[in-house]
Amino acid sequence: MELKQVQYFIALFEEGTVTRAAKRLNIAQPALSMQIAKIETEIRQKLFERGPHGMAPTEAARLMYRLYTPIMRDIDHAREHLSRRDVIVTGRVSLGMVSSEAQSVLPESLARFDALFPQVEVSVADGFSAQLIDAVEAGRLDAAIINKPRGRLSLDVEPLLVEEMVLVTSAAHGPALPDAIDLTQPFDFELVLPTRRNGLRGALDAALMAADVVIQPKFEIDLLSTIVQFVEQSAVATILPRVVVQPKVDDGLLRVHTIASPPIVRHIIQVTHPKRPIGSAAQALISIITEEIRRVTTRAPE
Template structure:
């Protein structure tokens, strides 16, 4: 069976008229009638009942219509797959990044994306992990990097980075031990990110059931501002190593491992389960996974 003839047959069945289908296909009506006739001859079945009011599928036509739609759809998908293989895909993709990931790695991501997909456009949206998760579920994002997202049946997640949280103190403050129990955090004044920051949620989730009262002297939304306040001696904080500036960028900071229990910060790549994974989406996910996450603590340039 000729795919073009099948597409003509589907067009007539959908339009309910040879004349309307001919206009939609930009064909002369005799040409369309001849092609349908050839298809009927090949199959040995009358496919359309022609009346003064139009054309309706016969019983054989209804049976063919189901298969014709499937065959045409499969052909379209095959052509699209071959087009994607033949050239760099175009289109647009939207990626969500938490602020400190965006500050350190957006330039690297966009540069690699432009090199790999010169015909496509990337949009980078910044937000707290909780907000990015909601945007993924709502369909506003194609992909996102999230810190410690709650499980959702609507999202697929792939772990990328797992780090222990540390107690961080100013260099000029009291000497920190190499390790301290989580309960000992109650003895230190703390500057913490404000909820719903993922790090704050982790700390609160451990402290609350143990009835450990933390001395939170300030809440700040930006991790960079938290680090500045610690350097100025306002208090200590709880952060992963990757959130801290590398050596040589400002005054040194003291660090102590938190144990009993240890708390770990998890960075994951997430995407909606319901969204079809296009080539652009798959390869952008590969670019995200290949980012140099050791640079998370580096100042943005």
């Protein structure tokens, strides 16, 4: 999903009619309708129902609005701050990230951030979500980007992204599987998954449990880079977010298969301490990382 499409969605949600939203965006009405249709196709959800008084948002649209509005505010804030060329931002940002995101988009994100904030020092730690939560609570980290845990948190929480998880196989050695997989039906391939200490496994197990599906992986490994390399070199499959495997998919080394049933997603959130609000530099870095994750995952063919 592109940033432009999110802006179009928010305009239609807030204005209530295609006519007013298109006027606000200064675009043609068919162009707006086409972009909304693309979003609906991508997320496989209906966002609006046409009624006598305009476009009525569905529950999916209300959820999307709640998730994306804070992100767009952060991006607008970062742009406004960056446009003030008379201000030189200094200081230090201490950020935590789950390994799946750090390994996937951190190098590009830091390069972009450094070009914009050359006077700011950055420290990034990776780890499991529980470890990063403890570090934010103790004040060792300003903020952390983590998988949403099941329980309630005493920290301030900001939704960032909802990521699709996909079945991944080797392009050279993997089993011949269709583009879409139904995990509620019996299958004969072996799986390697993260251990239950990993938030990704928690999201996976929760989705499978809700669908009364039980799977038993043959291998459990915490290092995601090792899982990816193992799958690339074997007939074993895995289930991971697209962002983790997309570079090797682009290189033709891995294949991804949509999980048609049950749908499996993981929620990425930002956590901060309620008594220690983060500064503009930290907000800008998190916005850049969020944009990079979205860029990588939406680059995949639909």
